[in-house]
Every structure is written in structure tokens, then in C-alpha cells.
Amino acid sequence: MPLALPHLTTAHGLTRTTILELFQSAEEYYTRLRIGTKRFDVLQGISVVLAFFENSTRTRMSFEIAAKRLSAEITGFQASASSVNKGETLLDTIRNIEAMHVDVLVMRHSSSGAHEFLRRHAGCRIVNAGDGQHEHPTQALLDAFTLTRKFGHLEGLKYCLVGDILHSRVARSNIPIFKALGAEVAVCAPGTLLPKDIASFGVKTFSDIDTAVAWADAMNVLRIQFERQDQGLIPTIREYTEWFGVKDHHLRLKPNIAILHPGPINRGIELEAIVADAAQSLILPQVEHGVAIRMAVLTALANDIRATRH
Ligand code: ASP
Numbered sequence: 001m002p003l004a005l006p007h008l009t010t011a012h013g014l015t016r017t018t019i020l021e022l023f024q025s026a027e028e029y030y031t032r033l034r035i036g037t038k039r040f041d042v043l044q045g046i047s048v049v050l051a052f053f054e055n056s057t058r059t060r061m062s063f064e065i066a067a068k069r070l071s072a073e074i075t076g077f078q079a080s081a082s083s084v085n086k087g088e089t090l091l092d093t094i095r096n097i098e099a100m101h102v103d104v105l106v107m108r109h110s111s112s113g114a115h116e117f118l119r120r121h122a123g124c125r126i127v128n129a130g131d132g133q134h135e136h137p138t139q140a141l142l143d144a145f146t147l148t149r150k151f152g153h154l155e156g157l158k159y160c161l162v163g164d165i166l167h168s169r170v171a172r173s174n175i176p177i178f179k180a181l182g183a184e185v186a187v188c189a190p191g192t193l194l195p196k197d198i199a200s201f202g203v204k205t206f207s208d209i210d211t212a213v214a215w216a217d218a219m220n221v222l223r224i225q226f227e228r229q230d231q232g233l234i235p236t237i238r239e240y241t242e243w244f245g246v247k248d249h250h251l252r253l254k255p256n257i258a259i260l261h262p263g264p265i266n267r268g269i270e271l272e273a274i275v276a277d278a279a280q281s282l283i284l285p286q287v288e289h290g291v292a293i294r295m296a297v298l299t300a301l302a303n304d305i306r307a308t309r310h
Contacts, residue, residue: 004304008297009115009128011137011173016180023145025296026289033069033292042299043072049097051107052129053079058263058287059129059139063106066294070302075102090114094122103305104298107131112169125301133167133228139262140173142293144181146286147218150258155182160212162188162244163222163270166195167229170222170262175201188212190244192233193224208243213250218258221246221271237269246271251280258282 003021032040048067052060067074077097084093090109097105104125107115112132119126130136148154159178165171165187178185179202186204187194188211198205206212213219224240234240246259259271259281267273276283 002303003300004307005297005300006304007115007119007126008137008301009119009126010135011140011176012135014137014177014180016182019141019144019177019180022141022293022296022300023148025299026141026145026292027149029069029295030289030292038069039071040069040295041071042295043067043070043302045073046103046302046305047073047075047101048104048106048298049075049077049102050129051077051079051094051097051105053084053107053109054130056108056129058290059108059136062287062290063127063129063138063294066291066298067106069291070295070298072104072298091118091121094118094124098122098124104301125305127297127301130169132169133172133225134169135173136169136262137173137177138290138294138297139170140177141297142286142290143170143174143220143260143262144177145293146260146282146289147258148181149285149289150282151217153181154178157183158186158215158217159183159220160186160188160206160216160218161220161222162209162212162246164193164224165189165198165222166193166233167225168222170220174220175203186212186215188244190234190240209246209250213246213254213257216254216257218260219246220260220262221265221275222262223264223266223270241269245269246275248272248274248278251275251278255280260286263287 102124106127106129108129109131112134114131115126115128161171188206257280261283265276
């Protein structure tokens with residue numbers, strides 16, 4: 001039986017088996033895309049709306065390309081040019097979209113929990129492309145896929161997320177996925193950028209970058225989310241970079257370390273420019289893998305749609 005998913009709103013609860021099935025499907029797409037295949041008919045007859053209520057470059061394009069490669073019927077929804085600006089509620093907006101017989105809604109929204117809310121109240125399939133500081137499941141899947149392709153598997157891999165954990169939806173989705181795949185997960189951040197309930201995440205914590213690098217096989221370097229902060233949680237950028245930035249000398253110390261970053265990168269803040277471009281950096285492979293992962297996710301949704309249509 002091919003993998004069928006009704007929705008993808010959260011990374012929590014995705015089992016190791018489901019994740020590995022998604023990786024297997026992504027690997028097949030990745031290989032076919034690499035040899036130049038541009039069209040698959042998997043989503044023929046399925047309509048996908050891309051609704052981005054928050055800024056996005058990579059994720060939006062990646063979903064759009066993934067859906068196009070799979071032959072979906074795609075509609076883009078530009079929140080800044082919509083009736084949301086006239087005071088329409090999210091649920092009303094989505095119910096209107098549904099009334100046009102949309103099958104799948106890929107949405108990014110600044111409100112944490114918006115997708116869970118819609119999953120309960122809306123009729124179409126929901127894919128979370130980032131909700132506030134809550135979750136970003138496809139980013140976590142593509143991060144884990146990237147490191148699985150590099151290391152073969154994640155069992156026992158020492159994996160450290162560094163930076164603004166407090167506001168990071170990437171971290172909140174990464175932690176359950178990497179743990180489900182058997183990695184040892186750590187976070188490295190100043191105390192002010194850690195969630196208060198970090199103890200309940202079941203991860204190791206580091207408060208300086210040198211110790212974290214010495215421990216880790218792979219680091220996922222996160223951006224400081226200035227747009228989600230209304231108070232000065234770090235004294236100055238310069239001090240943050242000094243204490244938590246990933247630098248050239250770390251790569252010399254740990255030549256086999258893998259560096260991930262979900263983008264957009266702030267060169268010279270959370271990592272030195274030379275680190276972003278180094279051989280250890282998997283930042284562009286992450287972007288390439290993102291399309292294959294999103295194709296795998298959309299395929300699993302299409303399988304569920306077809307199974308329930310018959
Ligand atoms: N692109 C990622 C996100 O949407 C990371 C970031 O913005 O820093 O969460």
C-alpha cells in the first residue's frame with residue numbers, strides 16, 4: 001500500500017516508518033528530477049492552492065515547483081492583495097476557497113496553530129508551510145532527508161540546532177523528526193532565546209558554540225527571528241555572533257561536520273560567510289531536497305484523496 005496522508009499540519013506523531021516511506025518516495029523523485037524528468041502525472045485532477053499570509057521565498061517556490069512537477073492544478077493566493085485586508089476571518093477566507101472545490105491547501109500563516117484549527121473546521125487537505133513560531137514540518141523533513149542522504153541514517157547522529165530556538169518553528173518540527181529517527185538532539189542558544197519549557201523537549205542544551213561544535217556531527221544554524229521579537233533578547237548582534245556564530249575556525253576544528261541552515265541566511269551574523277559557502281555546507285542541497293520532499297508529501301496526500309474518493 002502506498003503511503004497515504006490526510007493532512008500534514010505537524011511533525012509530532014509522524015512515525016519513523018512514515019518518515020522513511022516519505023524519504024523513499026523523495027529519493028525516487030530526486031533521482032528522476034536529477035536526470036531531467038520534469039513531469040509526473042501523480043496530481044493530475046487535483047487542485048492545490050498556495051496561500052502564503054507571511055513572507056516566503058524558498059518554501060513557496062519549492063511547493064509550487066513540486067506541485068507543478070506533479071501536474072496539479074495550482075492557484076496562488078496573495079494574502080497582501082486579498083480580502084483578508086478588508087477584515088475577512090481566516091475561516092471565512094478558507095471556506096470560500098473550499099467552495100471552489102479545492103483539494104489541498106498549502107498555507108503559511110503568522111498565527112501559531114492556524115493549521116490545526118483549519119484541519120478541524122475546514123473540509124480540504126491542509127499542509128503546513130509554517131505557522132508562526134509553532135511548526136514547519138516539511139522543512140524538518142527536508143533537513144532530516146539531507147542528513148540521511150549524507151550519513152546513510154540518523155541513528156546515533158549528534159545533531160545540534162543553534163540560535164533562536166525560542167521563536168523557531170524549524171526547531172519545533174526538527175526535534176520530533178530527528179528524535180523519531182534516532183538522532184541525539186541538542187540546542188545551543190543564549191538562555192533568553194530558549195523556550196521556558198525546554199526541559200520538556202528532551203534535548204541536551206549547550207550555552208556556548210565551541211562546546212556544541214565539539215559535540216556535534218551536524219549543526220542546523222538558525223536565523224534570529226527579529227520579526228517575532230518585541231524586546232531585546234540579546235545585548236548586541238556583535239556579541240551574539242561572537243558567542244553563538246559558527247565560524248571558519250570551527251570547520252577547521254571539525255572538518256567532517258555538516259552545516260545546515262533553513263534560510264534566509266544572514267551572512268556574518270549566525271554564521272560567517274565562508275561557512276555558508278564551505279564544503280561542509282549543505283544549504284543548497286537542502287533547497288534541492290526540499291522539492292523532492294514536498295513532492296513526496298503531496299503524493300501521499302493525493303493517495304489519500306484518491307482512496308477516499310472511491
Ligand atoms: N525559512 C524558515 C521559516 O520560514 C526559517 C527562517 O525564516 O528563519 O521558518
